[in-house]
Amino acid sequence: MRFETLAIHAGERPERRFGAISVPIYQTSTFAFEDVGKPRGGYDYSRTANPTRKVLEDTIAQLEGGKAGFAFGTGMAAETTVIHLLKAGDHVVCGDDVYGGTYRLFQNVMSNLGLEFTFIRMNSRRAIEQAIKPNTRMLWLETPSNPLLNIVDIEMAVDIAKRHNLITAMDNTFATPYLLKPLEYGVDLVVHSTTKYLNGHCDVVGGAVVTTEKFAGQVHFLLNAMGTCASPFDCWLVLRGIETLPLRMRQHEQNAAAVADYLSQQPAVTRVYYPGLSSHPGHDIARRQMKGFGGMVSFELKGGLQAVNSFLKKMQIFALAESLGGAASLAEHPATMSHASMPREFREKVGITDALVRLSIGLENVDDLIDDIRQALQPS
Numbered sequence: 367m368r369f370e371t372l373a374i375h376a377g378e379r380p381e382r383r384f385g386a387i388s389v390p391i392y393q394t395s396t397f398a399f400e401d402v403g404k405p406r407g408g409y410d411y412s413r414t415a416n417p418t419r420k421v422l423e424d425t426i427a428q429l430e431g432g433k434a435g436f437a438f439g440t441g442m443a444a445e446t447t448v449i450h451l452l453k454a455g456d457h458v459v460c461g462d463d464v465y466g467g468t469y470r471l472f473q474n475v476m477s478n479l480g481l482e483f484t485f486i487r488m489n490s491r492r493a494i495e496q497a498i499k500p501n502t503r504m505l506w507l508e509t510p511s512n513p514l515l516n517i518v519d520i521e522m523a524v525d526i527a528k529r530h531n532l533i534t535a536m537d538n539t540f541a542t543p544y545l546l547k548p549l550e551y552g553v554d555l556v557v558h559s560t561t562k563y564l565n566g567h568c569d570v571v572g573g574a575v576v577t578t579e580k581f582a583g584q585v586h587f588l589l590n591a592m593g594t595c596a597s598p599f600d601c602w603l604v605l606r607g608i609e610t611l612p613l614r615m616r617q618h619e620q621n622a623a624a625v626a627d628y629l630s631q632q633p634a635v636t637r638v639y640y641p642g643l644s645s646h647p648g649h650d651i652a653r654r655q656m657k658g659f660g661g662m663v664s665f666e667l668k669g670g671l672q673a674v675n676s677f678l679k680k681m682q683i684f685a686l687a688e689s690l691g692g693a694a695s696l697a698e699h700p701a702t703m704s705h706a707s708m709p710r711e712f713r714e715k716v717g718i719t720d721a722l723v724r725l726s727i728g729l730e731n732v733d734d735l736i737d738d739i740r741q742a743l744q745p746s
């Protein structure tokens with residue numbers, strides 16, 4: 367089956383007992399046993415496994431082309447679980463402009479438990495190889511990155527990882543499996559915040575991990591041991607969202623390309639970050655490894671924080687809010703919102719300046735979105 371069909375039919379659908387087309391929500395903590403040691407339907411306790419969650423896990427696994435999928439309470443719960451594949455003393459090489467929460471988890475939580483992290487710009491073989499140490503065990507990738515939309519050459523990164531016997535984990539939240547399938551390039555574990563495009567309607571927080579055969583058992587063990595799983599109702603919402611993922615991604619991209627193009631022509635805008643622009647440094651790699659460039663656009667405004675403030679206040683359709691990937695367009699200020707947990711010095715070094723604005727381009731009529739940006743750019 368092809369992607370659009372899998373998004374609607376993967377997993378046990380229709381459900382076996384009554385033929386329900388919509389996946390039933392098994393809102394139960396526990397399941398009856400037939401006999402000591404023998405649950406009636408194969409399920410015993412919902413932390414370990416739940417039938418609604420299983421359909422979502424199978425669906426995401428098939429969309430990513432992986433062996434096994436797992437659904438988590440949030441994207442951060444998924445990341446927390448994956449990073450526990452490592453033990454104290456292990457070292458991770460990680461992108462320097464990853465999601466702010468990823469940076470915070472690694473730098474402010476996992477470092478205290480004995481893991482070591484080096485954050486680098488993953489734009490060359492040399493940069494990655496120089497960061498590898500004898501105790502390096504994992505390469506953590508995010509491409510396109512949040513909020514700068516930097517592109518990592520996955521083929522190159524995986525090649526280095528294989529030579530040094532490292533696990534590769536990749537956060538595929540921005541691209542979604544519709545635009546990019548990291549496992550096809552040899553990545554071991556794909557991580558998602560399903561809160562974003564996979565669910566797509568800003569009404570749930572959730573996470574997912576898809577693995578190759580090698581890591582499936584360990585990830586399930588950790589999910590069950592740490593209790594990081596998603597609730598049945600949240601899984602149902604994400605399943606409903608995924609049914610329209612291909613349609614939504616195509617429209618997000620079409621709208622984002624038009625907005626990026628418009629912003630590029632505005633004198634008040636000093637810089638536009640969108641991998642679909644031929645001026646973007648990662649454009650050629652993105653074109654090679656992705657099926658499209660996605661729906662996120664970042665840009666810098668002339669006049670710094672003051673200009674940004676006035677712009678964000680004037681927006682009518684775009685709401686000033688964290689998060690992304692929903693039907694409704696959102697704008698946010700990474701320096702004080704999604705990436706506020708990064709120390710200023712580090713943030714500015716990687717390019718997340720006070721003048722940077724990040725847009726999640728929604729599914730509205732693109733002319734309305736551009737009109738909204740036009741009026742917000744007018745000097746007050």
Ligand SMILES: *Cc1c(COP(=O)(O)O)cnc(C)c1O
Nearest residue numbers: 440441442465512539559561572
């Ligand atoms: C939002 C986000 C996360 C964290 O996911 P939550 O569901 O908010 O816990 C991780 N990575 C990326 C790229 C994100 O955008």
